[in-house]
Amino acid sequence: MRRDNISIICRNDEMILTLGQRLFAKLGTDSHNGQYVSQKMREVGRLLKNIQEVDPSLKTLAECIRPSCFDKVVEAVRKCAVYNSSTQQYQIPSLALKLGHSLKKCAAIQKVAGIKLEDGELKDYAERFEELCNLEWADSVSSHALSTLYQRKWNKPTILPLSEDVVNLHKHLNVKITESTKRLSTDPDKLAWYSLATATMAKIILFNRRRSGEVQRMPLEDYQRCNTHTNEDILEDLTEWEKKLCQQLSRVETKGKRGRKVPILLTSEMKEAADTLVETRSSVGVSSTNRYMFARPTLGSKTPLRGSDCLSKMALESGAKCPSALTSTKLRKHIATVSQLFCLKRHELDILANFLGHDIRVHREYYRLPDDTLQMTKVARLLLAMEKGNSNNFRDKKLSEIEVSLDDPCTSEEELVDEDEEDDLPDEINTGASILAKTCNESKKRSSLQARSHSNLSVRKPDHQSKEL
Structure with a gap:
């Protein structure tokens, strides 16, 4: 943790130290998890600093986990996340959401302490504070933070990698791997090993569309257990092309996000480059205690190379038109x-x-696929068909099969010609035609009335005769 005023607050507060111990015990001893724990502790440390500015009488975080201090905690959270009361939006909305989760964990820690110490008052404070969080936190903090996050995503273009940039990056990585392998085979040194490790890791991330952290934290032990064999019963049902593909690819299983098992596929070129890295590790000075496949080639280092940095570096060297789009998340x-x-x-x-x-x-x-693209390409087909009145022509068809000409007007040419001819007629003819149409309509009405009267008489006559009988 960086040494500053926030780190001093974290070291001197028992509740923050307990929170860090709980998170560290849950997540493990990996270096990236240690950074995450440090970040969470610093967030709560900044919150405690703002609480002390709101109420200087509150010295520790445990004193804040009380129902009477709930409003002060909310005010401090808004101050941390830079809340604007006029617009009801946060400048850092994600921080407000994270602090809410951390406060609930702190309340749970205090509740556990009250149970262990048989302190009913301490336990009661924690339970009522947690109940207030469940009842009022959403209205006071979370709803505005979430609305701020959603509004920032409106009208924000989704930038995806260009196919041309992806192809050029693949070509650049192939050249880089070939050159670095030759240098390592003739005269092994740290620069050549670092260059080959950087290019190989970027190639694996790009080919598999894996998260960069999953590849960079792949242990050497997992790579050494990679296999190429497949089930013989399944292999018999595959096509010849698929059988050749199984022979050329190797598969490595490693730990992914949330402890999931994720596979990594290696082509024969990637496998050769990775084998070269393993063979020359000791000769270039990679520490024997470094358990990662893509270790830092510095003496005593126990950390791996950063996959995101390797990918961005190779993207810039490849001369891509949009190198910022060549990240692991956007590739996925x-x-x-x-x-x-x-x-x-x-x-x-x-x-x-x-x-x-x-x-x-x-x-x-x-x-x-982004919603804007779906709406413009899929839903717009249906809307255009309904606008032109051709919806009956596309019955029992999928949206992808509907094709409507974008150049055709909504009305037919015959209707337009008829309307134009009517507009071109002289006014006298138009008025005469209207008078003639009016007289025809009046005569039709008279004839219909006469027909109704005759029908009524014909219906009433047999009724009258039946009464006389």
């Missing part, structure tokens, strides 16, 4: 978007989502 959105154009079946979509490490609901909501 890119494959999910393109997969919609292939009309994948439900089970094929499940396979793709499972490979990307997604829940199928998350895949459909966040990684599919």
